[in-house]
Every structure is written in structure tokens, then in C-alpha cells.
Amino acid sequence: QKEVEQNSGPLSVPEGAIASLNCTYSDRVSQSFFWYRQYSGKSPELIMSIYSNGDKEDGRFTAQLNKASQYVSLLIRDSQPSDSATYLCAVNQRAAGNKLTFGGGTRVLVKP
């Protein structure tokens, strides 16, 4: 079992719809959770971080964390073609020496 798991997609959503991305992690002591966006051929860039259970909203993005279920999600509202990218879930495990572990990424395609 991989430490951080994501559906590889592609997740195809029409423009203006909500894209919902899911991520599960295996280590219960994980403390910090992040979503990175990676355009094809480019480097990852941080879009959201979340540290406590519940929802965190930033513009069109909402991150949701449920530590009991070891589950973190990202919602993209009013999806735009420019949101088409791979979204990487990353988990920080302090017990593992502050290593940031990434999932395999979910490819999102927003169709006009």
C-alpha cells in the first residue's frame, strides 16, 4: 500500500462545474497536508495547505481534512480550462523526519 494514494484520473469536468479530488494516507501520525498543482512539463506549485480537521477555503479552492478517516480532499468550484493540470496531494510526517510524501497525482481536464 502506498503511503499517499490518489486516483490517477483523468477527471473530466465541464467548465463551471465543481471538480472533486480525493486523497487517502496510511500514516495516522501525519500532521500537515498540502495540495500542489503541476502543469504539464512544469514544476509543482503550492495551492492549499491544511492542518486541522474541517474545511479551509481559499478563493475557488476548498480543502477538507478528516484525520479519523485519513482522508483529505480538494474541491475546485467554477472550474476553468486553466485549472487543467495534475493535482498532487502531499503529506508531512514529522515522525519520518519532516519528509513530504506525495501521491501519484490526479489529472484534471476542464472542458469548455
Next chain:
Amino acid sequence: GAGVSQSPRYKVAKRGQDVALRCDPISGHVSLFWYQQALGQGPEFLTYFQNEAQLDKSGLPSDRFFAERPEGSVSTLKIQRTQQEDSAVYLCASSLALGQDTGELFFGEGSRLTVL
């Protein structure tokens, strides 16, 4: 520029050759990380430096991989006797924070290594 700079952007090596990949982090960033990203996969942790100290090298796949950051700024990832399975994008990231408490890693554009 103000971002993380990596060179070369592209490197083609024959199997068995040695390669060196350079990373120039954002000025003042204490922490520096190397990741390996295969096509269609997420980045895989290789090694971590805090200033000049290599605090974690648990992700280096074999003793052919070696990284250094002698003066606490520029870092070099060296791969000896390259193999085809070493073909990947090597990403360097830096962070102002100690360790990865914030997770706000700033990534370079990567060095794409192709081993023939």
C-alpha cells in the same frame, strides 16, 4: 531570478556515464530537497539538507546517488554509472522553514535526465 534555478534543464547520458545536476535555491532558504519524478508519477523524496548538513538521505535509491551542499547554498546531485531506470525529472525544492513544517516548498523547473 528570484526562484529556484536548476541546470541543466535537459541531459542525455549514455548508460554508464556519470552526471551532475545543479540546484541554486532561493537566497536565504535554509532547507533544500531533491525529488525524483518519473513520467506520470508523483515526486519521490531523495534527500534533504538543512544548510550544509544532509539530515536525511533515506530516499537515495542506491550508492550511485550522491548529493552535497558544501556551503549551505548551491547543491549538486551526482549520479554515477547511470542506468536506464535513472531516467526521470529531478526536482530541487527549497524552503525558508526548518524542516518541512509549512510544506511551502518552492520547486525549480527540474532537470530531465534521459539515459540511453
